Amino acid sequence: MVAQKSYRITFIVLSFVLIACFLLNISLGSVGIPLDGIFAAFTGGEIEKETWRITVLDIRLPKAIAAVLVGFGLxxxxxLMQTLFRNxxxxxxxxxxxxxASLGVALLIMGASIFGGFLGTFLLxxxxxxxxxxxxxxxxLLTVMAVSFRVKDxxxxxxxxxxxxxxxxxIVSVLTYFSDAExxxxxxxxxxxxxxxxxWEELSILSFLIVLGIILSIISIKSLNAFLLGENYARSLGIDIKRSRYIVIIATSLMAGSCxxxxxxxxxxxxxxxxxxxxFFNTTNHKILVPSVCLIGGILMLICDSIAQVPLSEITLPINAITSMIGAPVVIWLLVRKRKMIF
Incomplete structure (x- = not known):
């Protein structure tokens, strides 16, 4: 009971941190917007500058929601992948x-120069x-799944x-080699x-796919816990290995692919x-890990996006560069202390 209470408190704290990071992310940018201005934009109340309302509702709010969704999904x-492959x-x-995804985009961009005209504009x-x-x-994914039907391991x-x-x-490397500068x-x-x-329309589609992936992940919690002890142990619990494996792969594909x-x-x-x-949680129980990785992932993405905005500056850094600069040292640190790694 004590452990459950401590986890509950931790989840509440993380939820408040997520909300705080969300509001901070919206307030930061080339123009700083105070919290009362953000709340006024949300509630439709009086606001000091009308441009703040447009900035909050049409630019910063969708971006902050996207950061949370991407943090959840990735x-x-x-x-799921670390548990499934025990790697x-x-x-x-x-x-x-x-x-x-990179191949699809590379083919599309190359195709635009081939078809040209109206079709090229439509393609891009x-x-x-x-x-x-x-x-x-x-x-x-289809190719990997088709091959996996013949593979048991x-x-x-x-x-x-x-x-x-x-x-x-x-193939992407070959395409980029032959592409022009533009x-x-x-x-x-x-x-x-x-x-x-x-x-907002694209956000609704992304939200649907992420939520669907989260639901499939929640359904797979029992299987994921069993996978940690090996497939033979999972079979002894009556878990359908192939079915559980495909659900996990589909959930991962929905979330990672859509992001x-x-x-x-x-x-x-x-x-x-x-x-x-x-x-942080000192546990391998996916009943705790599934919601907690979503919260921490959303917080980290909001922090990375806030840094990428370079507050009070017109400069916006690539989000991938910021996540790499923060994530790479973390992975190195984990490798250095891998004997203590919980897995």
């Missing part, structure tokens, strides 16, 4: 989803990039996913990631947050 995807260095993109619309990235991730699926990722990355710049901008390009499609590849969040959460 962190939980990383936890502390697995991340949400070990199945080649990110490489598949915001939705077309999302669709191309989604199709690329989905095709890689979970680690073999990991290796297959990494190999498909390498193949798609190689196409290469557009592709590189996509790979840097951006949370600020989503409208990559809408905001581009975001590094290290899915790799580092699950380890930080295990160390």
């Amino acid at each position: 962190s939980l995807s990383g936890l 502390p260095l697995s991340g949400p993109f070990v199945l080649g989803l990110s490489s598949g 619309s915001s939705y077309s990039l999302v669709i191309a990235a989604s199709l690329g991730s989905f095709l890689v 979970t680690m073999s699926i990991l290796i297959i996913g990494l190999m498909f990722g390498s193949i798609t990355a190689a 196409e290469l710049k557009q592709f590189m901008l996509w790979t840097l990631g951006s949370l600020g390009n989503l409208n 990559t499609a809408f905001v581009g590849p975001i590094a290290f969040i899915g790799l580092a947050v699950p380890h930080l959460t295990r160390l």
Whole structure:
């Protein structure tokens, strides 16, 4: 009872920290907006400057929501992959989803120069990039799933996913080699990631996919706990290994694939947050880990985005660069002390 109470208090504290980071993220930017101005924008009350209301509701609020959703999705995807493969260095993109998305976008950008004219303009619309990235991730997922039907060993699926990722990355390298400067710049901008390009309709689609992935993860909690002790132990508990494995892979694909499609590849969040959460909570119970990685992932993404905005400056840094600068030292630290790592 004491442990449960302490976890409950910790969850409440993390929830308040998430809300505080959310409000801080909205208040920061090239123009600082006080909290009373933010609340006035939310409630429709009197506000000092009408431009603040537009900035809060149309620009900063969607971006902050996107940061939370991406933090939830990537962190939980990383936890699922690390548990499924029992590998502390697995991340949400070990199945080649990110490489598949990159291939789809690379093919689209190259296709724009081939088709040209109206079709080229249509191909490079915001939705077309999302669709191309989604199709690329989905095709890689289908290929991995098709091959996995003939493979019983979970680690073999990991290796297959990494190999498909390498193949798609190689094709992307060839395409970028033959692309011109403008196409290469557009592709590189996509790979840097951006949370600020989503409208409310795109946010609703991303929210639906992330929530669906979270629901599948919650359904899989019992299986995930059993996977930690090996597949033979899971079978002894009456768990259908193949069915549970596919549910976990589909949940990861929904969350990681949709995040990559809408905001581009975001590094290290899915790799580092699950380890930080295990160390913070000192547990491997997924009943605790599933909600906690979402909270910590959302907090970390909001912090990274706040740093990327360079408060009171017109400069906005690439979000992928900030997550890498924060996440890479965390992974190095975890590797140095891996004998103490909870897994």
